[in-house]
Amino acid sequence: DGHRLVIWSTNLSTQSPANSTVLAELLDSGNLVMKDSNTDAYLWESFEYPTDSWLPNMLVGTNAKTGGGNITITSWKTPSDPSPGSYTAALVLAAYPEIHIVNNNNKNATMWRSGPWNVTMSFANDSTLRHFYLDYKGSVIRRDWSEAKRNWTVGDQVPATECDVYRRCGQFPTCNPLKAPPCSCFKGFSPRNFVEWNSGNSSGGCIRKEPLQCERQNSNGSAADGFMRLRRVKLPDFARRSEASEPECLRTCLQTCSCVAFAHGLGYGCMTWNLVVF
Incomplete structure (x- = not known):
């Protein structure tokens, strides 16, 4: 600037040899590069910053x-x-x-x-x-x-849409921007706080209506825990990853009482989610 203070610099960490020249070139890709004239090696490039x-x-x-x-x-x-x-x-x-x-x-x-x-x-x-x-x-x-x-x-x-906002509806809901209100609880769940939910504040999310079999003191005669398939929903945050097959992934989640969901797919492997209390 007018006071000879540096406002911006590439701040090169790689030094060019003394007998070479450093060239600046704007590539067709939009990448601005500084390179050694002898070797064409990039010393700095804007795509990294x-x-x-x-x-x-x-x-x-x-x-x-x-x-x-x-x-x-x-x-x-x-x-x-x-x-x-x-x-x-x-x-x-x-x-x-x-x-x-x-x-x-x-x-x-x-x-x-x-x-x-x-x-x-x-x-x-x-x-x-x-x-x-x-x-x-x-x-x-x-x-x-x-x-x-x-x-x-x-x-x-x-x-x-408003459903893209992070944690818009809290835990265990689905969000549909075409509905008013957009948040609704999954089957088997109900709002954690009905007063807040009915007033339009769904950030508290939903809770399970009935405890899992593994959570009950006495599970005699109760139905075995299982899964409900969900489609066209974004996978939740904080997944745990493994290379287990789909049957192994399902079995591992069923045998872990804190596990509340699993997914398996090409490129993902086994994904499981454990209950986290906020």
Whole structure:
């Protein structure tokens, strides 16, 4: 700036040999790189230090060059102020990788989660210009370049509905944005607090109407515990992972009284959830 203070720098950790030149090049992918003129080796690249956008072919994960921390994108403060805003999005490497959007002003509270990933994404036409960005309100938005219209068109965005909000309905509910109110308890469950639930506050979630057989003092004559199949629902958070087969996964969950659900699928393996009290 005018006082000769450095506002921003690539802060290179790799030094180029004394007899070589460092070149800056903006690639067709949108990646700004600094490279050694003799070897073409990248000394620094912007794709490893994103701002508010993810571009095709940009890696999403942890960055060894920054101490192993997650590669995050950060929203602008306002539509016209590019300084760091209130929201960040990053890949969370738990039992299964997930994208989380968090509110930095609310103790890094999770606002949205993608659910576990077991696939990668690519485009049939690499010439298509597309990118995802985190706007100042905390939404990740996809934009596509229209060559015919010569402008950007807005595609999908998340969160898309109120049901996308993290823990919108608490534990053991389902959320349907087409219903009013959107939250309802699974079969065999009822609201934890009817007064709050009926007033529109469903954050307390639902509780089981009847205890599991393994929870009862006397289970003589009671039906054996089993499972109800659920479809078209996002898998819950905090899964435990194993490579057990589907029958083994089911059996393990049944034999563990704190286990309340399981899932099994290609790319996921065995996923189990144990009761967590909030």
